[in-house]
Amino acid sequence: MSHIDSLCAGMDMSAFAERLRLLLEARNLSQVRLSELLGVDPCAYNRWEKGATAPHLDTVIKIADVLQVTLDELVGRKAVSEEVKIHNHTLHTLWQKADMLPDSDQQPLIAVLDSFVKKSMVEQVIGFNSNRR
Template sequence: MASIVLQVTVQDMAAFAERLKTLRESRKLTQTRLAELIGANSRAYNRWERGNFIPQLDTLMKIADVLNVTLDELTGRTTTTHEPVVHNPKLYALLQEVDSLPDVDQQALIILMDSLVKRAKMDRVLAA
């Protein structure tokens, strides 16, 4: 099987580091919190933001998921849109506060929101 060699320049690493920091800060996350959310060591994460290292692909995917961006946006292949995904201003404001809640409370919110969405889908199916 042929291997693919990727060359990453110092400029690429610096650009990635800056993009990572900007995305993290726009989500109001600390380096430590983002590292926790992706299951990484906070010292390793700090090295990524300083441009010393680039994370492995599986870690890049976790970061993109937590930051709610695509891999292309995270790596700079496309620009990141800063439009809120939630259009209801009150709900959007509350969602901005969710990251400060303990993980157990966040999990409870996920379960609650999932059940409400499933109920709404079921109501639409039954109404059709």
Template sequence: MSAFVERLRLLRSARQITQASLADLLEVNPRVYNRWERGLATPQFDTVVRIADILQVTLDELAGRTPAAAEPRIHNHELLSLYQQVNSPPDAEQQALILVIDSFVRKAQLQKVMSRR
């Protein structure tokens, strides 16, 4: 079994993503994805790049050339997708995003403190 196949399976399961979910995120048939994980087929390079982006690893990590990061930086895939697009709005809109995100983070922190009492 190739290092890519082993690493693909390991990274996907470590991030608690099902084969079907990853196939959906990649917009491929789940059977096609399953063949990649079993080493019966190999994805095209552009798809490998998308896999690395979704799993939040480098191509070297995905290929087994370097150790893989244990935890993804952002667990929620929808939030990750939005994060990857955050530089596209104008500066004023980015500042508004910062304020909104900050308010949600502060609210969550406050709720955490209040629930301990």
């Protein structure tokens, strides 16, 4: 085990495991889906979530990226921010405007966006290049 990987082995695994479960639930992701996004075996992921083993540091970084949290938030050193982080200015502006619409108008937008995101994620998993059109 390298020095960097031993840093992860020193984490409070029960706190990490609990945080991982909560973040997965909050993002409506399954263990299998997150395993696919991380490129790891679902059994390995299951051991992390049970607190039995620690992932390597590079994997912890990937987990934080996929779950859109900081490393401090992932390991429990900081509360998870409820703020939505949108880096694309146009998308951010549209998000703010859509948030002001009545619920009845938001529902179709949510359905379309959800469908598009799921389609894109499936294409990424199976290796399609979504820019090929």
